[in-house]
Amino acid sequence: MKSRLTSFSAAAAAALLIALFSSLGWLLYQTVTQWRQANAQIKRTEASIQSAEQIYALTLSAESAMRRYVITGDQAALAPFSSAINALDRELNLASRFEQAAPGHHEELEEIAALAARRKAHFQETILLRRSSGFDSARVRTLTGAGSRITDELKAATQALSDRNRKDLADWEFKARSAALHRNSLLTTAFLVLFLLVAAALVAVLHTARRRRLAEVGLANANARLQGVLDSATQLSIIATDLEGRITLFNSGAEKMLGYTAAEMLGRTPDIIHSVTEMELRGAELSETLKRPVQGFDIFVQAARQGGYESREWIYVRKNGSGFPVELVVTGVKDHEGKLTGFLGLATDISARKKSQQQMRKLSAAIKHSPTSIVITDKEGLIEYANPKFFELTGYTEAEIAGQTPRLISSGKMPKEIYKDLWDTLLSGREWQGELLNKKKNGELFWEHASISPVKDPHGNITHFVAVKMDITDRKLAQRELEKARDTALELARLKSEFLANMSHEIRTPMNAIIGLTGLLLDTPLNAQQRDYVKTVNGAGEALLDIINDILDFSKIESGKLHIEKLDFDLRETVESTADLLAPRAQSKGLELACLVEPEVPPHLRGDQGRLRQILLNLLGNAIKFTAAGEVVLKVSSLAGDGHRLKFSISDTGIGIPAETQKNLFQVFTQADSSTTRKYGGTGLGLSISKKLAELMGGEIGLESEPGKGSTFWFVLPFEPASAPAPAERQGTEISGVKTLIVDDNSANREIVSRYLANWHMRFETAASAEEALRRLRRDAGGPDPFRLALLDMQMPVMDGLMLARAMRDDGALAGVRKVMMTSLGRDMAPEELAEAAIAVCLSKPVRTSALFNALNSALGGPADEPAVPKAAAARPRNPYFRVLVTEDNIVNQKVAVRQLEKLGYDSDVAANGLEALEAMKRWPYDLVLMDCQMPEMDGYQATAEIRKAEQDQRHTPVVAMTADALQGDREKCIAAGMDGYIPKPVRLEQLAETLAQWDTPLSASVLKELGELAGPENPDFLKEIFAAYLKDLPGRLEAIRAAFAAGDAPALQQAAHALKGSSGNVGALRLHKICRLIEDSAKGGSASGAGALMVALEAEAPNTRTVMEAAASGAAPKAG
Structure with a gap:
């Protein structure tokens, strides 16, 4: 009976448990369902509120667009109107769906739809009236205020609907919170029921061992399930306490969140995880509210003790002392009799939410107080937000930009292409940056630098545009x-x-x-x-x-228009030729001018030869100018460790420069003092130009000077190695070891010549006077090692070089010593004087290295690179076959050019401008044209273009500019115009002769080049064979021309001249070709008598052509003759 009773009790208990848990489950399901429905209704209510507000806003946008159309009549204004109306219809449909999903406001929505329909109809009527009757009629209709009243009614209706929805929203939010609280209570109850069941099971097992074992198993299972529930809430801190606040439960979520273990926290109070300051503040707050002291654990459970719950933000403190914000919900725990037995705290870490809120506040503050305008628009371009700086800058108000686009501030003065590029860039998803000219509300224009970026949703679709714009008006003005x-x-x-x-x-x-x-x-x-x-x-x-x-x-x-060139050049030749140019000036003042290029200096370099020469001319010219007596010495040396960084120094024995004026000496228009300016003249630009040139070439310049003792100006320039390999240096093998005596009273000259002789491995001694020289010569004359060579200075005190040479001639013991004279007199000694004094060679100072080397070889009877003693050039014979046309408008310059050409042996004609030159060239085939550039009627550039146009590919007459235009670029301008050369005025005779010689040559260099290319490297004797055949045929053709002329046979003369003309042209014998052409033209008239002068020219030129052609065939360069 007892067993059946026990079984019945067990079954009844099981049924009761099932019924209890089923009831709890059902209640929990109903509560969760109510909570979800409440949240869904909250979302729909919020959407309904937003929809009502959007209906009113879109009505305002449509009204604004309608007003713009009424005012402007621009059809483009209807586009935003239509967009707003369409959006309004969508919002009305959306609002209707909200009503269907959650009915209750049907009448309000019908009223809003009716008002919206009336307003739309009013819009359409006004627009139709504007189209049909014009602005005034539409304006009158607008001024009646009927439309505004409908808008106001619509505003009131939407506001009423929004207010009712907000009230409903508050109700639903209350319901949601109640459902959540009910859900938490059910969970708590479930925990308590489970706890009571476990307790009952424990009591039951006390009666019997079996029931005890069963109860233990049931309790273990229940505890496992409870712990499983608690441990699964890893993101939630769950802490339970008894009534005194001692912790009885500390889940794994709390361990993870706070860093404590459950073992560490059980039995302790929660104040360990709270800030003392925060607890004191909360206690004071509750004490003031409840009018009684509240402190300690009571501050957490005050509401729970009263049967309610409290949800509040607290700062939890981790075991390591760091704090973090949580949202803590505290509720009471009751037993089966409803008696409060403890408290339960559920905490969620809200650090991320707080950080996000803080960042949003910072961003909001930054945007609000930003010094730049910030505008946010939707994807259609309608402004949704503008910061205060925008309103401050433009003068518009927030109400005035509602429903507007940024075109509101457009000035209309920017190219359409700018805006097209802007939209193309943005719609492609990229940022656009640029400058825009915009207009304020008051009409004032201002410049902005805009950076506009698209904003995309998670799917990559553009939803908004953000423009950040900086006012740059002041910068643009500046x-x-x-x-x-x-x-x-x-x-x-x-x-x-x-x-x-x-x-x-x-x-x-x-x-x-x-x-x-x-x-x-x-x-x-x-x-x-x-x-x-x-x-x-x-x-x-x-x-x-x-x-x-x-x-x-x-x-x-x-x-900054002066450019530095980099070309290969011979440094030694440049330096020595520059010294040669100034030698006459030095000699006229009785100065010794010496030049030394140290042997270790590379002879071939790459750099700007012209600018180097200019600096040398400036500094050497100054040294000669400011030196009354003594010497000027130019030295070139390599700086240590860098063979291509050279130092040039010019030393003199002049007046010197005071230290206080040296620092300003390289400034523009500066000289040592006013007295030197008056005495010596000059612009004061030379040193300044030299300094600038040195710096442009990457170098530096300076000086050392002492008043009364002289000055040394120096400059250092970097060069590059020559691009082409340098020719082999002369080694002086023929003169190596020759014992030589250097006789010169000037120590600088003795040192320079000694350096050269040492480089050629010669043995030498020096003497400072003729008397000392004779003693040394006689000392060694009878010995085994006499002097073989003596270098004599012409200008020496007491006994000059010529007197010394004669004394050596008259001394039988010294007669075998070869003598080389060095003179500063500015002229070569006559051959008679050299022969009379038994002088082998005479050199002019400053002595060039190559000239000295050749002179020594020549004096000793060895080979020389070039003639040691230059001979005076003979007067140039008249060239009847080479005629020059001088094109010059200035009569004086015409006379100068004609006289200079006469002196050079050329016939010439004159044209006063380009037109006359063209007419003259039609009458005579000139060999060369000297062309002035600036002339009346037709200038030289146009005349040259006309000459080239007329010639085409038939012939090419050389045209050389002879102009006073001498600025940078003038030469290039002349060459670009088709001219072949350039001579700046004033025209120097030697420069003119050099230019004419380029075209007046017996043999054409270009033809020789073409013949060489035609032969190729595999046939080196081709040119020799061609010339040999021509020279073999030449006597016969000349004889045919002579015979025809002597017989007066014009046809035969024409034919013979034509034959020689052709062959001469083929081999490049230009002069003979020209003379034969003139003879041929003369004979075409039917008479041979007119060719008399040309026959004389032919007889004179034929031997000259033969000589030059033979030299060319042997490998020598053709010479102008």
């Missing part, structure tokens, strides 16, 4: 001022260049006459006084030309 200043500076520079060009041209034109005619006059018979006057005028003209060149160079440097 930039405009800078541009104006730059344009002004460029215009001033242009005017300055134009002035310098005109000044140079106008001065060079008369200077051409002064220097040209005085140069010609010096070659005529003059008495001493006349020659002195003419030399003075010529020197003054050269000085004036130097001043003009200094000014032009300074202008080029100042404007």
